[in-house]
Amino acid sequence: MSLISDISVSVDGFVAGPDADLDDPLGRGGEQLHEWIFGLASWRDPHGLEGGETTPDDDIVREGRSRTGAVIMGRRMYSGGSGPWEQDSNAEGWWGEEPPFATNVYVLTHHAREPKPMPGGNAFVFVTDGIESALEQARSAAGERDVLVAGGAGAAQQYLAADLLDELQLHVAPVRLGDGVRLFAPGAPAGSLEIDRVVASPAVTHLRYRVVR
């Protein structure tokens, strides 16, 4: 079991562009970080879309899904901006009736609520007592498989800052955003990494590192 942060980042180190806020969580230009993924079969299939490319990028996404036994995400990634959840903590997230997750998803939040079941037996589980509690619950659900910190920036930064990650996969998109939300914020720890794997395509570069302790 490894705790993995897997996130798309610009060449200049941003995971969201300038003026990111609840209504526009990716910020100005931030959608360019994710363009590499939308055409892939491994992204389209769990989102209920047919077809798509089967490239090395596709293999990376598919492999990530098969290794993942539980997902952790921030509350904003769950609710998708300032939508109804701001007014009503029982309102739905933006993931619709068939969320593209094959495992439980642990959502870091300050609003306690009952788990929300997904079709297929998994659930969104809302965790109000911190990132270590979320990790413990996710580990327990994941068994032998990995726990994925899916984002957003805040969740990834918190696990980075607490030095809890075992593995870091950066999908480096060929864009400079100039400003915005940095993945590596002040206060993130220093330390050696081990290069685990590099996969290159014309659209994105996948860099995977093991954290050396």
Place this chain on the structure above:
Amino acid sequence: MSLISDISVSVDGFVAGPDADLDDPLGRGGEQLHEWIFGLASWRDPHGLEGGETTPDDDIVREGRSRTGAVIMGRRMYSGGSGPWEQDSNAEGWWGEEPPFATNVYVLTHHAREPKPMPGGNAFVFVTDGIESALEQARSAAGERDVLVAGGAGAAQQYLAADLLDELQLHVAPVRLGDGVRLFAPGAPAGSLEIDRVVASPAVTHLRYRVVR
């Protein structure tokens, strides 16, 4: 002719560690950014050392040297810290009697001085009227070959901020420095890049991008 910035950077985006100053220009832990290069034949040879590894990393360095028709560097990279140049602007840099450059080197500085010849016919040329002037002189010397911004951080940042670079080669060392001098400082421009080449080794990942205009 392309203007290229070629620099080693940590996974978290730093080109020098914390507490970098004139006496310790790489900052705390910053030497880890450059460890990948010292064992290479292509680094050792121009530094008057025998032997060394002939790996893909070595090919990258060798190729860079052969493409380069002129080098631009910051004054601190020339003088190597707070040494004698602080007191005496005619004192030597730290490059010794046989500097490892096969071309002219244009040094960005506020101190006017005569060019300093190197063995073999090239020279350090001191440029006091700004980065565009240095570029113009370097271009003229380079002919068909490329102009390399060799560092340090300040020089690379200035050419980035002025959006003069055609190509960006990042040697990403598998280390997080946590804090220090960022290559992509606030004010650097946004924009698309094109992935030109990715070369991976166990020691470092070489990412080369073309700036899209």
